[in-house]
Amino acid sequence: xxxxxxxxxxxxxxxxxxxxxxxxxxxxxxxxxxxxxxxxxxxxxxxxxxxxxxxxxxxxxxxxxxxxxxxxxxxxxxxxxxxxxxxxxxxxxxxxxxxxxxxxxxxxxxxxxxxx
Amino acid sequence: xxxxxxxxxxxxxxxxxxxxxxxxxxxxxxxxxxxxxxxxxxxxxxxxxxxxxxxxxxxxxxxxxxxxxxxxxxxxxxxxxxxxxxxxxxxxxxxxxxxxxxxxxxx
Numbered sequence: 001x002x003x004x005x006x007x008x009x010x011x012x013x014x015x016x017x018x019x020x021x022x023x024x025x026x027x028x029x030x031x032x033x034x035x036x037x038x039x040x041x042x043x044x045x046x047x048x049x050x051x052x053x054x055x056x057x058x059x060x061x062x063x064x065x066x067x068x069x070x071x072x073x074x075x076x077x078x079x080x081x082x083x084x085x086x087x088x089x090x091x092x093x094x095x096x097x098x099x100x101x102x103x104x105x106x107x108x109x110x111x112x113x114x115x116x
Numbered sequence: 117x118x119x120x121x122x123x124x125x126x127x128x129x130x131x132x133x134x135x136x137x138x139x140x141x142x143x144x145x146x147x148x149x150x151x152x153x154x155x156x157x158x159x160x161x162x163x164x165x166x167x168x169x170x171x172x173x174x175x176x177x178x179x180x181x182x183x184x185x186x187x188x189x190x191x192x193x194x195x196x197x198x199x200x201x202x203x204x205x206x207x208x209x210x211x212x213x214x215x216x217x218x219x220x221x222x223x
Binding site: 035046 | 150152159160161162165166169171203205207210211212213214215216217
């Protein structure tokens, strides 16, 4: 059974940093690209980053480019999202998702709240 | 960026009814389109990929169609468990983009 479990969220002040993790199981993690997607409260979905299976390519939404960094450790089956210079508009539920014809599996999400 | 225009924003339908949700892309996305269902408090789940292929475990009352810039999701014989929000998403170009969503309620 495919499982994606995010962690690392919380309440932080504007300008702070935070690092999210997503531990994968039930599939060959090192063979798939992985994404981060977020959803602000009562809002729609926003794709924010993709990393290829071998970390050879990374793509970001303009809204996070230069502030967020996606990475992975295939030996630990873990995906990361390092978030710097956080803003109030980054407040959202953050999901990791497996790349297969869209996003075929999603984690349960982790909440990030940016507020003073 | 490819804009995904989804309609309607909300929809009220009766049990057993057939409902259709539309999604229009701002340019040709060559059927690289997925539909997701999100129930309150849950993460989204893949329903349809490649515009018309049913994801594993998804009931056959769900179907997708379309090509080019115009796509639709149809739910036949609406069930109570179909009450949810539905989102389209293109994966033809980066950045991947979503429609704004359709909230489906029971009448």
